[in-house]
Amino acid sequence: MSQRMAAWLVIAAALAVGEGLATAKQQVTAQQPPAAPAGNAEKGKTLFVERACWQCHGLAAQGGGAAGARLAGRVAPWPAFSRYVRRPTEEMIPYTVKVLPDQDLADIYTWLRSIPPPPAVATIPQLAPRR
Amino acid sequence: MARPSKLKVDRRGFLKGAGAAGAAALTVPGVVAGAGAASPPAPATATPLSPEQAAQRLAAETAPLDEEANPLTVTDPGSDFMVDVLKTLDFEYIISNPGSSFRGLHESFINHGGNKSPEWLTCTHEQAAVNIANGYYAVAGKPMAMITFAPSGLQHATMGIFGAFSGRTPTYLLCANIADGEARRPAFDWGPHAMQDPADMVRDMLKWDDAPGSLQHFAESAVRAYKLAMTEPRGPVMLVVDGALQENAIADRSKLRIPRLTLTTPPAGDAAAVAEAARMLVAAESPLVFAGNVARDEEGMRLLVELAETLQAPVQGGGRAMPNQHPLSGGGNVRSADVILALNEDGLFGRLNRYVDQQVRGSTSLVTPTAKVISITSYDLSTRGNYQNVERFQEVNLAIAGDPQTTLPGLIDACKRLITPDRRRAFEERGKALAAASAQAVERARVEASYGWDASPITLQRLSAEVWDVVRGKDWASVGGGVNRLWTVDAFYRTMGAVNGGGIGGSMSIAIGAALAHRKHGRLCVRFQPDGDMLYVNSALWTATHHRIPMLFVMQNNRAYHQEVMHLQRMANRRQRGMALAARGLPGSMLTDPNIDFAQMARSMGAYAEGPISNPKDLRPALLRAVERVEKGEVALLDTITQPR
Numbered sequence: 001m002s003q004r005m006a007a008w009l010v011i012a013a014a015l016a017v018g019e020g021l022a023t024a025k026q027q028v029t030a031q032q033p034p035a036a037p038a039g040n041a042e043k044g045k046t047l048f049v050e051r052a053c054w055q056c057h058g059l060a061a062q063g064g065g066a067a068g069a070r071l072a073g074r075v076a077p078w079p080a081f082s083r084y085v086r087r088p089t090e091e092m093i094p095y096t097v098k099v100l101p102d103q104d105l106a107d108i109y110t111w112l113r114s115i116p117p118p119p120a121v122a123t124i125p126q127l128a129p130r131r
Numbered sequence: 132m133a134r135p136s137k138l139k140v141d142r143r144g145f146l147k148g149a150g151a152a153g154a155a156a157l158t159v160p161g162v163v164a165g166a167g168a169a170s171p172p173a174p175a176t177a178t179p180l181s182p183e184q185a186a187q188r189l190a191a192e193t194a195p196l197d198e199e200a201n202p203l204t205v206t207d208p209g210s211d212f213m214v215d216v217l218k219t220l221d222f223e224y225i226i227s228n229p230g231s232s233f234r235g236l237h238e239s240f241i242n243h244g245g246n247k248s249p250e251w252l253t254c255t256h257e258q259a260a261v262n263i264a265n266g267y268y269a270v271a272g273k274p275m276a277m278i279t280f281a282p283s284g285l286q287h288a289t290m291g292i293f294g295a296f297s298g299r300t301p302t303y304l305l306c307a308n309i310a311d312g313e314a315r316r317p318a319f320d321w322g323p324h325a326m327q328d329p330a331d332m333v334r335d336m337l338k339w340d341d342a343p344g345s346l347q348h349f350a351e352s353a354v355r356a357y358k359l360a361m362t363e364p365r366g367p368v369m370l371v372v373d374g375a376l377q378e379n380a381i382a383d384r385s386k387l388r389i390p391r392l393t394l395t396t397p398p399a400g401d402a403a404a405v406a407e408a409a410r411m412l413v414a415a416e417s418p419l420v421f422a423g424n425v426a427r428d429e430e431g432m433r434l435l436v437e438l439a440e441t442l443q444a445p446v447q448g449g450g451r452a453m454p455n456q457h458p459l460s461g462g463g464n465v466r467s468a469d470v471i472l473a474l475n476e477d478g479l480f481g482r483l484n485r486y487v488d489q490q491v492r493g494s495t496s497l498v499t500p501t502a503k504v505i506s507i508t509s510y511d512l513s514t515r516g517n518y519q520n521v522e523r524f525q526e527v528n529l530a531i532a533g534d535p536q537t538t539l540p541g542l543i544d545a546c547k548r549l550i551t552p553d554r555r556r557a558f559e560e561r562g563k564a565l566a567a568a569s570a571q572a573v574e575r576a577r578v579e580a581s582y583g584w585d586a587s588p589i590t591l592q593r594l595s596a597e598v599w600d601v602v603r604g605k606d607w608a609s610v611g612g613g614v615n616r617l618w619t620v621d622a623f624y625r626t627m628g629a630v631n632g633g634g635i636g637g638s639m640s641i642a643i644g645a646a647l648a649h650r651k652h653g654r655l656c657v658r659f660q661p662d663g664d665m666l667y668v669n670s671a672l673w674t675a676t677h678h679r680i681p682m683l684f685v686m687q688n689n690r691a692y693h694q695e696v697m698h699l700q701r702m703a704n705r706r707q708r709g710m711a712l713a714a715r716g717l718p719g720s721m722l723t724d725p726n727i728d729f730a731q732m733a734r735s736m737g738a739y740a741e742g743p744i745s746n747p748k749d750l751r752p753a754l755l756r757a758v759e760r761v762e763k764g765e766v767a768l769l770d771t772i773t774q775p776r
Contacts, residue, residue, distance in 0.1 A: 052700045052712065055693070056776060062583030062590055064776025067697065072582050091488055093701045099709050118581040126593075126600040127577050127617070 036078035037102065039110030047104050048111060051095070061112055068092070072115040081109060207384060209346050210239035210377035216350045216389050217276065220357045222249035222303070224267065224647070225276040226260045228287075229253075232280035232307035232324045235377030249276060252678055257284045259640040259671035261291025262632045264302045266610070266644025269630040272428060274360060275644065278305040281329030281371070289333055290633040291640075295367035296336035297520050298631030299424065299510075301360035302367045306330070308342070309374035320374075329371050335517040338366030346376065347387055354390045363397040363534040364509040399541060400507055400533030408472070408505045408529055409545035413554060415470035417561075418444040419463040423476035423508075424629035425452040425535045432623045434539040435474075441546050443562035448476065451628035455620040456573075458566035465497040471504045473527070474535040477629075479506065480523040490705050494523075503528040507535050507542075576616040588772045589747045591687065597750045598657060598685055601758055605655045610642040610682065613659030624654070635692075636667025639684075643675045646682035655761060656682040660768075662722060662729065663692045669732060675766045676737035683761045684768040685754075686729055686742065693775035695720045733768035742770025 048054055048061070056068030063070030075081060082105060085095050095105070121127050180188070196203070213236060217225075225240065227233075240251055254260040257279050264275035279288050285306050295302040309315045309325045326332075330340035339359045343349040349370070356368040381387070399405075412418050420439060426432045435452045436459075439445070445463030446453045452474075453460045465471065465483055473479050483504070486494040498504065504527040511532050514521070531538070550558070580592035595613050603619070609626050620626055627645060632638050639660060646656040665686075675682060696717050703709030716723070730740035739760040741753050750771065757767035 050711070052709070054774075055697050055700060058583055058586075058590065058774050058776060059588070060583030060586040060590070060774075062586070062592070062774075063579060064774075065591075067776040070579060070582055088489075089487075093697075093704045094489070095704060096707055098707045099704055118584050121577050121581050124581060124584065124596075126596045127580055129577075 036109050037106040039106035041111040041114040044107035044111030047108050071112050075112045205380045207381045210235035211243040212346050214239045214244040216353045222276045225249040226252040226254050227278045228257050230280035232374050254674050255670040256668050257287035258291045259668040261288050262637045262640035263644035265295050265300045266641035267648045268300050269627050270645045270648035274301045274303040276303045280307040281326045283323050292333050292336050294631040294633030294637050299365050301365040304369035305372050307372050314375040340369040342371035350389045354392050362395040364513045397534035397537040400531035400538040404531045405541050406545050411470050413549040417468050418470045419468035420446040421448050421473045421476045422452040425474045429623040431536040438543050443558035451626050458569045462565045462568050469502050473506045475508050478522050480525040505529045507531045509534045587745050588774050590774050601754045608649050608654040608656050610645040610656045610658045635664050638664050640671040647680045658684050660684045660686050662688040673736040681761045681764045686770045687773045689775040690722045692720045729770040738766040738768050740768040743772050745772035
C-alpha cells in the first residue's frame with residue numbers, strides 16, 4: 001500500500017471513528033455537534049455527479065482507491081465533513097463556497113448518509129475467502 | 132479559371148512524349164554522355180530515334196556486363212553473417228515494422244536463418260514493436276531483438292525505448308542506416324533512410340550503442356551489446372547496422388570470428404556494509420522493507436520472503452518480489468519504522484515523504500528523526516542526466532551499491548548470525564501482530580469491494596473480483612493491471628514487475644509481449660486494458676491475433692482520459708470556476724460522442740470480442756465465454772464499461 005493510500009485510509013478511518021463517537025455522545029451529552037443543514041438527497045445525488053465528486057469517489061461513493069476514499073457508509077459528522085471539503089489537508093480537491101454553495105454541500109451530505117449498505121460480503125460468492 | 136492554351140496537351144501527344152522520355156531514361160548513362168557530349172540535351176518531346184541511334188542504344192543495354200566488376204548476384208552477403216552472429220545470442224524472436232534499409236537482414240533472417248531462433252514477428256508500428264519486446268523480457272527474463280531504421284522508424288520507436296530505459300529493460304535494438312552516400316538510392320535513401328549518427332537521437336536512453344564499420348566489428352559489438360544490456364542494472368542497447376554492410380558480399384569468411392558470450396555476474400554489496408545493515412535490522416524494533424525491482428526470477432522472490440521471515444519484517448511495494456498473501460506483505464508504515472531498508476527502490480523520496488498537490492506545493496518527511504534508512508541498489512551504478520527519472524534526492528544512513536538479489540543471501544546470513552534467542556522471541560511477537568493486521572487488511576479489502584457491487588458502470592473492484600473468480604482455478608498470469616489484494620499472487624510469473632512503456636500507449640503492447648513469453652507455458656494471460664491506452668497503438672492487437680498469442684483483454688473503459696479529467700477539475704476548483712466543469716463534459720479529456728466500439732475494433736483484427744458490457748450481472752457469462760476462446764488459443768476482448776477509479 002502506498003503512503004498516499006495509507007494516508008487516505010487513515011483519514012477515512014478517523015472520519016468513521018469520529019462518526020461513531022459522535023453517535024455515542026449524542027446519547028449521553030447535551031453537547032451535540034452542529035447539525036447539517038436540511039438537505040435533499042435526490043438533489044444531492046445529482047450534485048455529486050455534476051460537481052465532479054464521483055470522479056475520485058466513484059458514482060456510488062464506493063471509493064476510488066488512492067484517488068478518493070469511500071464515503072458510502074462512513075460519512076463524517078457534518079462539522080468535520082464540511083471543514084474538510086472546504087479546506088482539505090491531504091490530496092482532495094478543495095471546494096470553496098463559490099464552487100459548491102453550502103446548500104449544495106448539504107444536499108450531497110444528505111445523499112451520502114442515505115446510501116443503503118451494500119450486500120453482505122457473505123452473500124457474494126465472488127468475494128468468498130480464497131479457496 | 133481558364134488554362135493557358137500552351138499547357139493543353141491531348142492524350143496521344145502526352146503518351147508519345149512520356150514514351151520517349153522513358154526510353155531515354157533506360158539508356159546507359161555513359162553511352163548517352165558519349166553520343167551527345169557536344170550536343171544540347173534532347174527535349175522531352177524529341178523526335179523518334181533514328182534506326183542507327185536505336186540500334187546503338189539497344190546494343191548498349193543488352194551488351195553483357197563485366198561479371199567481376201558488376202555482379203548481379205551475391206552468394207554470401209554480409210547480412211548472412213550478421214544472422215549467424217545474432218543466432219549465437221539465443222534470441223527467440225526479432226520484431227519489426229518492415230523497412231528497406233534492413234531488407235538485406237530481413238531476407239537473411241528468413242532464408243539463411245530459416246526464420247527460427249529468432250522467429251520474425253510482424254508489427255505495425257515501431258513503438259508497439261519495442262514495447263512487445265519490453266513485455267517479453269519481463270516474463271522471459273531475456274531480451275527480444277527489435278529492428279528498425281533511421282530516422283523514421285527510430286523516431287516512432289522512441290517512446291518504447293524510453294520505456295525500456297525507465298524500466299531498466301535490456302531490449303536489444305538494431306537500427307539500419309545507410310552511412311555511405313554512394314550506396315544510397317536517390318531520394319528515398321537520403322532523407323528518410325540515412326543519418327550521420329542515428330543513435331544520437333536516443334543515446335540518452337541507451338546503456339550502450341555502436342555503429343560497426345565492418346562485419347568483424349559487428350560480431351564483437353553484437354556480443355558486447357548483449358553482455359552490457361544484461362549486466363545489472365540492465366538497460367536497452369542499440370547497434371546501428373549499415374545497409375551496404377548487409378548487402379555487400381563477405382570478402383573472406385575465414386577471417387571472421389564470432390566471440391563467445393559470457394554474461395557478467397551481478398555485483399553484490401560490500402560485505403562490511405552488508406554486515407552493518409544486518410546489525411541495524413536485527414536491532415530494530417519496527418523495521419520496514421521497501422522492495423522495488425528486486426527479483427529477477429523465482430529465486431529472488433524466495434530470497435525476499437526469507438529475509439522478511441528471518442526478521443519478521445513487513446515488506447511494502449514490489450508486488451512481484453513478495454507473494455501478496457504472505458502475512459508480512461504490505462504491512463508496516465514509515466511513521467512507526469525505526470529502520471527502513473530500500474531495495475532497488477526507484478521512488479524512495481516519494482515513499483518516505485508526504486507530498487500534497489495543493490496550490491502551495493510541499494512535502495514533509497514521514498521518517499522519524501531517529502530512524503535509519505538503508506539503501507541497497509544497483510541503480511547508483513548507472514545513471515543518465517537528461518531524463519529526470521530519479522525523483523528528489525533522498526538522504527539515507529547507509530548506501531550500498533549492489534544488486535539486491537545477489538546481495539540478499541549475504542544479508543540473510545549476516546542477520547541470522549546476529550539473532551539471539553531474545554531477539555527471536557521479539558521477532559515472533561512482531562510477526563504475530565503483522566499477520567493479524569494482514570488478515571484484517573484482506574477482510575477490509577473484501578468489504579470495500581462490496582460497495583457499489585451492483586452499480587453501473589461497473590466498479591473496478593467488482594470487475595477485478597469477477598475476473599479473479601473465473602481465473603482463480605487456472606494457471607493464470609496477469610500481463611497488466613487489475614490484480615489486487617483479493618487475488619493470490621503466489622509465484623513470480625503471476626505478475627509483471629517494473630516494466631514500463633514510456634507513458635500511456637505502451638502497456639497494451641507490453642501485455643502482448645508478456646503473453647507471448649507465457650504462451651509456451653500454457654498460462655491463461657489476462658490484461659486489464661484501459662481505453663485511452665488502447666487507442667494509441669491498437670493495431671498491436673493484430674500482431675497478437677496474427678501470431679496466435681492467446682490472451683484475454685478486459686477493458687477498463689471509462690470513456691475518458693480520466694486522470695486528466697481529475698487534474699482539470701483540480702485546476703478549475705483552485706481558480707474557483709469549477710462549478711459546471713464536470714457537467715459540461717470536459718473538452719479535451721472525454722472519449723465520448725461517439726462512444727468507441729472496442730469490440731468491433733477487436734473483431735476487425737481477428738479477435739473474439741463482446742461488448743459494450745455495462746451491467747455487472749452480464750460479466751460472468753461473458754468472461755466464461757471469453758476464457759473458453761482464449762483456452763483454445765485465441766485472443767479475446769471484453770469491452771467492459773467501468774467507473775473511472
